[in-house]
Amino acid sequence: MRVKFKIWRQDNPNAKGEFKLYEVDDLTEDMSFLEALDHLNERLVLKDEKVIAYEYDCREGICGQCGVFINGRAHGPHPNMTTCQLHMRSFEDDETITVEPWRATAFPIIKDLVVDRSAFDRIIQAGAFISSKTGTAPEGNSILIPKETADKAMDAAACIGCGACVATCKNSSAALFTSAKINHLNSLPQGEAEAEKRLKNMTYQMDIEGFGNCSSTAACEVECPEGISIKNIAEMNSRWFWRKLLG
Structure with missing residues (x-):
């Protein structure tokens, strides 16, 4: 060939x-x-x-x-x-x-096909974790989670951070990546305690990194190798709306 x-x-x-x-x-x-x-x-x-x-x-x-x-x-x-x-x-x-290579201001080219995606790392560092010290792992059934909720969290957790969503978006938005990382933890009981802080810190960091705004073309979902849904973006925006409305 x-x-x-x-x-x-x-x-x-x-x-x-x-x-x-x-x-x-x-x-x-x-x-x-x-x-x-x-x-x-x-x-x-x-x-x-x-x-x-x-x-x-x-x-x-x-x-x-x-x-x-x-x-x-x-x-x-x-x-x-x-x-x-x-x-x-x-x-x-x-x-x-x-x-x-990926084309995005927030993903500067290092050499040839290699780009710097450390902006994603900084978004993760801003809040994609649970900081409470839980000690040893609890027994599996100590916190009951509905299958629908577990499936939703697992689907969001499938994000591999490849950057295809940013590169294919006409605005170079990182909304799909950020919302997936937020919803992965905010969907679960263990993540609820820091849900508002996580939402605020990660979305602020996303803006600081210079990513564009989402205009809901859904190109990111089409090109995502894990098929992550833009419903995650809608949920992230909904949380922001209620946060602003209720103070």
Whole structure:
């Protein structure tokens, strides 16, 4: 299998970037997308050229590190899939595949396809935790939680922080990410004690980081590899409304 990779190259945050075209053969349809990039980098090493910088860790769709735009789509052409789960059988022989990093002011490019997503870390640090000291883990049935509530919290907790929601949003909003992290804990009894503080601190930090406002286009839900619903955003906004109304 042979394809052409049109890849964004940029040496550092202050350098001018550009697309460069690379033709790669000897690929197989069973290769993952990242394995194809590995193959390309091996070729570049043999030619004594600079390898392409891109992020990954688990290569199992869990860590969220591998996100890039592929032919204009976050993580590639398939829904509910991360870049590392994508295989070359999703592309045609001799196809030109455009690969570029996330584009958002809050995600500055570090090099090539690598962006700085530490803004997400700071939002997490602002309140995505339970600070009360509970001692040892309680017995499993000591706090009864309805299945509907548990499922809701679990769905929100599925967020892997990949940044696709921000990158695909025309406003570069982090509302889906932030609301998922808020609702994950605020939905559960253990998180209720700090719910208002968590809502305030995390949304304030989101604004400080320079993310845009949500305009409810739902593009984030479409491109989210975990299929996280924008209902989380609606719930976050509802909590804000009642907080303002009731003081």
